[in-house]
Amino acid sequence: MEGEPTLRLRIFNLNCWAIRYLSKRRQQRVRLIGDTLRQEGFDLVLLQEVWSEQDYSELKVKLAGCYPFSHYFRSGVIGSGLCVFSRFPILDTLLYQYSLNGYPYMLQHGDWFCGKSVGLVGAREQGRSQSPFVFLSLQLHAEYCRDKDAYLPHRLVQAWELAQFIRHTSKAADVVLLGGDLNMHPEDVGIRLLRGWTGLQDAFAEAMHFEGCKNGCTLVPDNCFTDKSELLPFPLGIRIDYILYKAISSFTVKCEELKTTTGQAPGVDIPFSDHEAVMATLHIQRQGQPAGATLGTADPALADVVTEARAEVGAGLRAARRQRYSSGRMAVLALLLLLLQAAAALVTLAGLGVEQPFPKLSFCLLAFLALGVLVLATGLHLFHTMEVKMLHGTEDQMWMVLRALQERP
Amino acid sequence: MEGEPTLRLRIFNLNCWAIRYLSKRRQQRVRLIGDTLRQEGFDLVLLQEVWSEQDYSELKVKLAGCYPFSHYFRSGVIGSGLCVFSRFPILDTLLYQYSLNGYPYMLQHGDWFCGKSVGLVGAREQGRSQSPFVFLSLQLHAEYCRDKDAYLPHRLVQAWELAQFIRHTSKAADVVLLGGDLNMHPEDVGIRLLRGWTGLQDAFAEAMHFEGCKNGCTLVPDNCFTDKSELLPFPLGIRIDYILYKAISSFTVKCEELKTTTGQAPGVDIPFSDHEAVMATLHIQRQGQPAGATLGTADPALADVVTEARAEVGAGLRAARRQRYSSGRMAVLALLLLLLQAAAALVTLAGLGVEQPFPKLSFCLLAFLALGVLVLATGLHLFHTMEVKMLHGTEDQMWMVLRALQERP
Numbered sequence: 141m142e143g144e145p146t147l148r149l150r151i152f153n154l155n156c157w158a159i160r161y162l163s164k165r166r167q168q169r170v171r172l173i174g175d176t177l178r179q180e181g182f183d184l185v186l187l188q189e190v191w192s193e194q195d196y197s198e199l200k201v202k203l204a205g206c207y208p209f210s211h212y213f214r215s216g217v218i219g220s221g222l223c224v225f226s227r228f229p230i231l232d233t234l235l236y237q238y239s240l241n242g243y244p245y246m247l248q249h250g251d252w253f254c255g256k257s258v259g260l261v262g263a264r265e266q267g268r269s270q271s272p273f274v275f276l277s278l279q280l281h282a283e284y285c286r287d288k289d290a291y292l293p294h295r296l297v298q299a300w301e302l303a304q305f306i307r308h309t310s311k312a313a314d315v316v317l318l319g320g321d322l323n324m325h326p327e328d329v330g331i332r333l334l335r336g337w338t339g340l341q342d343a344f345a346e347a348m349h350f351e352g353c354k355n356g357c358t359l360v361p362d363n364c365f366t367d368k369s370e371l372l373p374f375p376l377g378i379r380i381d382y383i384l385y386k387a388i389s390s391f392t393v394k395c396e397e398l399k400t401t402t403g404q405a406p407g408v409d410i411p412f413s414d415h416e417a418v419m420a421t422l423h424i425q426r427q428g429q430p431a432g433a434t435l436g437t438a439d440p441a442l443a444d445v446v447t448e449a450r451a452e453v454g455a456g457l458r459a460a461r462r463q464r465y466s467s468g469r470m471a472v473l474a475l476l477l478l479l480l481q482a483a484a485a486l487v488t489l490a491g492l493g494v495e496q497p498f499p500k501l502s503f504c505l506l507a508f509l510a511l512g513v514l515v516l517a518t519g520l521h522l523f524h525t526m527e528v529k530m531l532h533g534t535e536d537q538m539w540m541v542l543r544a545l546q547e548r549p
Numbered sequence: 550m551e552g553e554p555t556l557r558l559r560i561f562n563l564n565c566w567a568i569r570y571l572s573k574r575r576q577q578r579v580r581l582i583g584d585t586l587r588q589e590g591f592d593l594v595l596l597q598e599v600w601s602e603q604d605y606s607e608l609k610v611k612l613a614g615c616y617p618f619s620h621y622f623r624s625g626v627i628g629s630g631l632c633v634f635s636r637f638p639i640l641d642t643l644l645y646q647y648s649l650n651g652y653p654y655m656l657q658h659g660d661w662f663c664g665k666s667v668g669l670v671g672a673r674e675q676g677r678s679q680s681p682f683v684f685l686s687l688q689l690h691a692e693y694c695r696d697k698d699a700y701l702p703h704r705l706v707q708a709w710e711l712a713q714f715i716r717h718t719s720k721a722a723d724v725v726l727l728g729g730d731l732n733m734h735p736e737d738v739g740i741r742l743l744r745g746w747t748g749l750q751d752a753f754a755e756a757m758h759f760e761g762c763k764n765g766c767t768l769v770p771d772n773c774f775t776d777k778s779e780l781l782p783f784p785l786g787i788r789i790d791y792i793l794y795k796a797i798s799s800f801t802v803k804c805e806e807l808k809t810t811t812g813q814a815p816g817v818d819i820p821f822s823d824h825e826a827v828m829a830t831l832h833i834q835r836q837g838q839p840a841g842a843t844l845g846t847a848d849p850a851l852a853d854v855v856t857e858a859r860a861e862v863g864a865g866l867r868a869a870r871r872q873r874y875s876s877g878r879m880a881v882l883a884l885l886l887l888l889l890q891a892a893a894a895l896v897t898l899a900g901l902g903v904e905q906p907f908p909k910l911s912f913c914l915l916a917f918l919a920l921g922v923l924v925l926a927t928g929l930h931l932f933h934t935m936e937v938k939m940l941h942g943t944e945d946q947m948w949m950v951l952r953a954l955q956e957r958p
């Protein structure tokens with residue numbers, strides 16, 4: 141099969157920030173995104189934060205001509221926000237929802253309600269008979285405070301689950317291509333873990349030609365929708381949206397060009413989103429001999445990265461255990477108070493003791509308060525029990541991998 | 550590689566019914582299971598409902614000699630209950646938690662709290678350099694009432710997600726082997742869907758020699774722990790525990806023998822569990838040429854099965870939408886009542902109106918009741934919104950598969 145023409149693949153990746161009622165100028169921006177995608181005619185479009193199914197439907201109608209295949213991934217209360225438009229026929233899809241994704245009571249952050257996931261699409265170029273390409277669109281838990289990042293253990297569990305998911309689902313694929321908002325800086329432990337454990341390459345680092353925001357940043361102060369205060373420590377901006385790829389079997393992938401938008405959509409005065417779009421042109425070529433599955437890199441530093449990530453997950457596990465204990469204790473105290481009140485009420489009703497020492501109203505208020513605390517604390521206890529289980533499970537898996545890495549010759 | 554010796558694989562599968570404080574004679578039975586496994590020396594042991602990590606740890610210590618590799622899958626509040634003991638080195642593991650698994654408020658059924666999942670273990674026979682074997686241990690949502698099975702849509706979503714998971718994770722495996730309590734009779738639509746969409750073969754149907762309960766039943770009236778009233782319509786018992794398998798690449802698998810226990814563990818007077826154990830002896834042999842991935846069967850009836858399953862999921866979707874609407878309406882009514890009370894209280898406090906028409910106690914009780922209803926109904930509304938999303942997503946995926954099946958020449 142040598143001499144088969146190179147496949148030139150143009151990819152568009154964007155976190156659309158299309159939250160109904162909350163995102164500024166949403167409808168105008170979604171129309172703009174649709175118009176641009178129709179004009180530019182990419183091969184593959186990976187979008188995140190398309191929270192409204194109506195926005196997806198409108199995009200689908202508009203893009204039916206140039207991207208005949210598409211898929212929207214549903215999950216969580218609000219949705220996963222993930223969708224894929226493709227020039228290639230989509231063979232099948234799979235959604236993997238991370239086992240941890242923040243806390244339901246952190247309403248102001250809202251990640252828990254989104255059901256953050258990774259959406260996988262298997263696609264094949266018409267006329268080719270090889271194994272499919274695997275395309276992934278995804279988003280990880282947001283980082284709200286870099287100095288005291290309470291969500292780091294959850295994000296690391298997500299990065300780990302994502303890496304495991306990629307390893308297990310891509311074994312027979314020719315090419316794996318991932319686009320998404322990873323909510324991590326390039327040097328963060330989660331990125332190093334994901335790349336080290338899967339062998340994915342960073343299109344920005346590999347690109348022969350780059351054009352766009354300095355250092356490939358995708359959250360930049362020049363964008364009128366970004367929160368400037370968040371970017372104060374990073375005057376150039378930060379890079380948290382990525383296109384990553386790897387060839388698995390007998391293919392090679394090269395990144396010819398990488399572009400980002402620069403605070404505005406091309407030719408108009410508003411940006412597509414509060415994130416910059418990332419656009420890559422990849423060259424995919426078949427080699428003579430299958431190279432065999434290369435699932436992880438042979439990077440000797442991988443064990444160090446897994447150790448570092450495991451320490452963070454361990455710290456999260458200890459914190460989760462403390463919260464499980466506190467909420468459990470609170471539930472027990474509330475239950476004791478309720479039982480005490482019930483006993484007092486029974487004694488009064490039976491006319492055995494002295495008259496009830498509290499006025500009825502206070503007595504009832506206290507009982508309701510105790511009941512409310514009992515219900516809430518029990519719910520929290522259950523939630524943190526699940527959190528402990530998942531953090532513990534991830535820590536175990538990482539330990540197993542570390543042992544295997546150390547045993548490797 | 551022709552002429553490579555046949556691998557004879559002996560597998561033990563059991564739903565252990567080891568629920569702390571609830572299951573009868575649990576510790577004695579777990580000891581018995583451990584002793585039997587140690588004596589018999591299987592190659593692979595797939596267990597379900599080992600809810601207590603302590604039971605797993607004890608089994609691990611006892612079995613370390615003959616099954617040096619093992620894994621326990623953590624998830625949910627109580628755990629997944631799944632564990633694997635293996636003579637082969639375990640390369641890696643992956644846990645997939647089904648997106649739907651009953652209702653948290655159905656406390657008497659408790660499935661929601663278990664975090665029911667499928668646990669995958671990649672293992673390789675030492676000295677062989679091929680792709681790994683994929684072993685899966687799993688359990689689906691229980692069936693509590695066959696005539697009015699409210700959980701059927703959830704179980705079908707689980708069967709579908711399981712099938713998709715197997716298709717995506719087993720593409721490069723030599724052999725896939727699944728053992729578990731599927732909670733479905735052999736002719737049920739969920740089993741037909743799983744087998745049709747993955748091409749898995751039923752060890753009971755394929756076995757050259759069978760020994761055990763009639764029809765391979767695994768819940769039988771002869772077992773002293775089974776609920777006899779549940780088995781009244783099925784005097785011989787029912788078959789809900791399975792060993793399924795398939796060869797993916799250049800291998801063939803044949804089932805030489807299948808056995809079940811018959812209401813008692815061999816040589817003693819109590820059973821291992823309320824389920825019967827299923828034991829299979831498989832012959833795995835390498836063929837000359839890789840046969841290529843055969844992921845689904847070419848069964849022309851598959852489209853009918855997917856249509857049937859999709860209709861059931863659609864019925865579940867309509868029910869979930871009704872429940873989402875009811876709980877949403879209840880939340881709105883409770884909110885209105887609270888607002889009304891707040892207005893009345895404000896008017897009274899400001900001394901603008903007449904005196905408060907209710908005694909304080911009733912007023913407070915009503916407010917607390919409204920608040921409680923508001924919180925509960927909102928929680929239910931969120932839960933059913935997620936349920937609707939997942940049922941809708943599954944319906945969509947099934948439709949996509951149906952379209953692809955119909956387009957196939």
